[in-house]
Amino acid sequence: MVQTIRIEAEARELAGKGAARATRKQGLVPAVIYGAKEEAVLIALDPRDVMKEMHKGGWASHLYEVAVKNGPTIRTLMRDVQFHPLKDTPMHVDFQRLAPGQLIRVKVPVVFTGEETNPGVKEGGVVNAVHRELEVLCDPDQVPENFVVELGEHGIGHSFHWDDVKDKAGAKPVQSGNFVVASIAPPKVVEEEVIVAPVATAAAPAKGKAAKGKK
Incomplete structure (x- = not known):
């Protein structure tokens, strides 16, 4: 609380x-x-x-x-x-x-559990947090210290929504709908830059030398 x-x-x-x-x-x-x-x-x-x-x-x-x-x-x-x-x-x-019975509008941080054992993360995926904190309306005596999202056994490409948040304690999000909170994104592919060395070409002979070679 x-x-x-x-x-x-x-x-x-x-x-x-x-x-x-x-x-x-x-x-x-x-x-x-x-x-x-x-x-x-x-x-x-x-x-x-x-x-x-x-x-x-x-x-x-x-x-x-x-x-x-x-x-x-x-x-x-x-x-x-x-x-x-x-x-x-x-x-x-x-x-x-705060008035008695008044709901308050607060921002509650989001934490993710199970990252060490999540198969998607083990395959190289990363937890992409769309929201690091969630703005909600709730009873002053029921405000959670944080919202928990369990990564579980989900793989790369899976998205976690508001309905996946644990222990909401009656909090209602300011944002409407079952919005995305986070996802397991694929690993970033870093493309290596290939540098092609210029091909050496024979230098053209000077005009004077070319004239002497022709008789």
């Missing part, structure tokens, strides 16, 4: 660029929690907490319980992180508040 992470925050009173700059001067990252038809909540975060989540990877699929100091704890998704163009430090974070 999806990982739930608690993150501490301080409340901010003022909005706008000037207030955001003041927050950054204090060594904090301005952020906002919006959604669920409620008023937006302005907060400030420790930049180390933000970077910790960035380095983990998969943050867009995690649930965050944002604990506002002297305020509520709000269940959210981290939707966007803006970085300084030169320093590569976080400048602003957007969180989406």
Whole structure:
């Protein structure tokens, strides 16, 4: 299931660029929690907490319980992180508040199992991942850490579709139909370039020498 992470925050009173700059001067990252038809909540975060989540990877699929100091704890998704163009430090974070019973739209990574024993791969085929992650709608408490596709005994040329994905946990894909997730592609044939050496030809005699040879 999806990982739930608690993150501490301080409340901010003022909005706008000037207030955001003041927050950054204090060594904090301005952020906002919006959604669920409620008023937006302005907060400030420790930049180390933000970077910790960035380095983990998969943050867009995690649930965050944002604990506002002297305020509520709000269940959210981290939707966007803006970085300084030169320093590569976080400048602003957007969180989406989750309403009870609300389905969330998340991207879940796809993993493939059985590659070591798959006959198609043994014959030289390669797993061609059409989707490295799948965007789905699902219950916040039922988000899988990943979707699994078992390669099984399928050979070269076989395609795996959404119906082949294991343990969907009730997730519904944003893309319609039983679309292709991956296939076992044939090995790439590298054509060797044949370089043909030029045929040496006898040099034509100089005009002067040719004239002397004829009498």
